[in-house]
Amino acid sequence: MAQLEIRNVTRRFGDFVAVDNVSLNIEAGEFFTLLGPSGCGKTTLLRMIAGFDVPDSGQILLDGKDLADTPPEKRPIHTVFQSYALFPHLTVARNITFSLKMARCAHSEISARLQQSLDQMRLAGQADKYPNELSGGQKQRVALARALINRPRLLLLDESLAALDAKLREEVQVELINLQRDVGITFVFVTHAQTEALALSHRIAVMNLGRLEQVDEPSKLYGFPRNRFVADFIGHINQLDARVLESAHSHLHLSVAGAGDIIAPPLISAAPGQNGTFSIRPEQVRIGVHNELVELKNHFSGMVQSVLYQGDVSVYRVKFADGVTIEALLPNSAPGRAQLFEVGDMVKVGWRHDAGIFFDD
Amino acid sequence: MTKAHNPDSTAGLGKYLVSGPPFLFLLLMFAAPAVITVIASFSYPGEFGGLAPLITSDPNTLHGVTLETYQFFFSDFIYIEIFIKSILMASCTTLICLSLAYPLALLIARSPSRRRDILVLLVILPFASNFLIRIYAWMIVLGPQSALSLLINGMLKLFGLAPVHLLFSSFAVLIALVYVHLPFMVLPLYTNLEKHDPNLLDAAQDLGANAWQRFWRVTFPLSLPGVFAGTALVFIPALGMFAIPEILGGTGDMLIGNLIKEQYLVTRDWPFGATLSIMLTIAVLLIAWLTAKLGARRGSYV
Numbered sequence A: 001m002a003q004l005e006i007r008n009v010t011r012r013f014g015d016f017v018a019v020d021n022v023s024l025n026i027e028a029g030e031f032f033t034l035l036g037p038s039g040c041g042k043t044t045l046l047r048m049i050a051g052f053d054v055p056d057s058g059q060i061l062l063d064g065k066d067l068a069d070t071p072p073e074k075r076p077i078h079t080v081f082q083s084y085a086l087f088p089h090l091t092v093a094r095n096i097t098f099s100l101k102m103a104r105c106a107h108s109e110i111s112a113r114l115q116q117s118l119d120q121m122r123l124a125g126q127a128d129k130y131p132n133e134l135s136g137g138q139k140q141r142v143a144l145a146r147a148l149i150n151r152p153r154l155l156l157l158d159e160s161l162a163a164l165d166a167k168l169r170e171e172v173q174v175e176l177i178n179l180q181r182d183v184g185i186t187f188v189f190v191t192h193a194q195t196e197a198l199a200l201s202h203r204i205a206v207m208n209l210g211r212l213e214q215v216d217e218p219s220k221l222y223g224f225p226r227n228r229f230v231a232d233f234i235g236h237i238n239q240l241d242a243r244v245l246e247s248a249h250s251h252l253h254l255s256v257a258g259a260g261d262i263i264a265p266p267l268i269s270a271a272p273g274q275n276g277t278f279s280i281r282p283e284q285v286r287i288g289v290h291n292e293l294v295e296l297k298n299h300f301s302g303m304v305q306s307v308l309y310q311g312d313v314s315v316y317r318v319k320f321a322d323g324v325t326i327e328a329l330l331p332n333s334a335p336g337r338a339q340l341f342e343v344g345d346m347v348k349v350g351w352r353h354d355a356g357i358f359f360d361d
Numbered sequence B: 001m002t003k004a005h006n007p008d009s010t011a012g013l014g015k016y017l018v019s020g021p022p023f024l025f026l027l028l029m030f031a032a033p034a035v036i037t038v039i040a041s042f043s044y045p046g047e048f049g050g051l052a053p054l055i056t057s058d059p060n061t062l063h064g065v066t067l068e069t070y071q072f073f074f075s076d077f078i079y080i081e082i083f084i085k086s087i088l089m090a091s092c093t094t095l096i097c098l099s100l101a102y103p104l105a106l107l108i109a110r111s112p113s114r115r116r117d118i119l120v121l122l123v124i125l126p127f128a129s130n131f132l133i134r135i136y137a138w139m140i141v142l143g144p145q146s147a148l149s150l151l152i153n154g155m156l157k158l159f160g161l162a163p164v165h166l167l168f169s170s171f172a173v174l175i176a177l178v179y180v181h182l183p184f185m186v187l188p189l190y191t192n193l194e195k196h197d198p199n200l201l202d203a204a205q206d207l208g209a210n211a212w213q214r215f216w217r218v219t220f221p222l223s224l225p226g227v228f229a230g231t232a233l234v235f236i237p238a239l240g241m242f243a244i245p246e247i248l249g250g251t252g253d254m255l256i257g258n259l260i261k262e263q264y265l266v267t268r269d270w271p272f273g274a275t276l277s278i279m280l281t282i283a284v285l286l287i288a289w290l291t292a293k294l295g296a297r298r299g300s301y302v
């Protein structure tokens, strides 16, 4: 039995469907992420789990028990708010121990747990400060400490890293992974940042327009997106208009507009004559001089249109003779790489026959 | 080389230009009268009101400085009694205002923003009519033939109790004091409560606080600056109020305000009026200082 079961949950605001028939199972101890563009209903779903909002239909079960009649203050679920929502009139210590006070814990237990929490979250020495005296990272840790101190069954985090600057965010991501592993509490993390979701999660649910598009492990989501939306939302991808020429058990034979004929991985549902999109990740596209690429089934000639040097990698935009433009990503320090291409260079571009995905429209 | 333009100097000049007129106004209208009052309290009264001169060429007339009025103030307990009674009355007014205004301010602050403006307008609407007219209106409302009096006395009669007189009583004074000062409590409270981050209440509830705990642990402590502001705005004017006791109070309902007014306009003992005024100011400052000390501990996060 999954720890949290969301069954056919729908939430409408007037005519607008914010969450549309969502079903999800989240396992105990999982780091689960809800990922989707802004406005897709992530916060609404999270608020229903916490109890601040009520589904119009469907059920939410925790450990097999329907939560419908449990108010937020009785749910063993805590939230880390995007703005942290620390109590400005209480010290760090009193913020952190708030839930223990509400549960009328013994004084000795409160101070013992506080000490443990301060040590774990590297907040020792900050106990008597007020929230407005803390840095962004410290506030974030206080919010986490406050939500975790009485060991909820579930921790909800709504865009909890969004307020941190890029450098700090990376650090906190690592800390968050370690923390989740150490405390063993189920995390449901909400974000619109796909790199964050990929880095942190055991599993990710991609949401769009209130619906779930795909629920999978990060590598599956990246490598085998189920549809164009997921492919486009997670990472970068080349999208080329294509038509099926031949659909075999072992491969697809496609005609790509502005490029030519290619061999692609098979898709059971594809039938000859069908139109769709051939999608391929930039890092699967290789660039070189003619000789190194001839063994690839799919290869074309083109001219480098632009180079985006990013330090570790460079992104090349190559225009094919027949008109289409494709992005290729190459590490700058690949062993044996003798040559960096420049704008105007004539190059060969190719990819393996088992790279890329065909999506029927 | 030309001297670099210093933006600070013009900003400094601008500061003086802008703050000059209010500074002069306060100096003239507040500081000067205060000094005059202090001097008056140490003077002898003039023969027909006013003050006896401090220096004179005629040694037979009363002149110079004296502590007589202060001795007089402390010689008869009745003055201190009136002070205590006035402070009690102002305290009751403040407490009643606070307990009426808090729920109202909370209700307004949590209304949808369009309705909020209308409700705030309703709170300040009484200011549109003259203060004295509103007090005289209470004379009618509380008068012996008013519907309210008839209703109350009818009920008392049913239970076999003697009828009461609502008008010209401490009760009437208290009601009018509360009525007049209520908006001064509602507005600062509303201004404070409206700024509260609703996420804080969600966070408190999320961490296990029920409605009662959410109020006492989050809303109320965060509203203390508003409570203190409202308390000051109600308590201080209520303490010095003389029109209300004069119009609605009975003979025994004299408050400090009335006493001071009487010294100046009836008894024509200006030095004693000045002494009473100074004692009142000292009392208010003392109370304000105590409140500030109390508030400083709680309010340090603001």
Ligand SMILES: Nc1ncnc2c1ncn2[C@@H]1O[C@H](COP(=O)(O)OP(=O)(O)O)[C@@H](O)[C@H]1O
Binding pocket: A013, A018, A036, A037, A038, A039, A040, A041, A042, A043, A044, A045
């Ligand atoms: N209380 C509400 N009333 C009306 N519309 C709402 C309300 N809450 C959210 N919405 C709408 O529902 C949609 C989803 O919102 P939200 O769950 O906050 O998205 P996300 O967190 O994914 O950015 C948005 O279009 C938002 O405008």
Ligand SMILES: [Mg+2]
Binding pocket: A042, A043, A044, A159
């Ligand atoms: Mg959101």
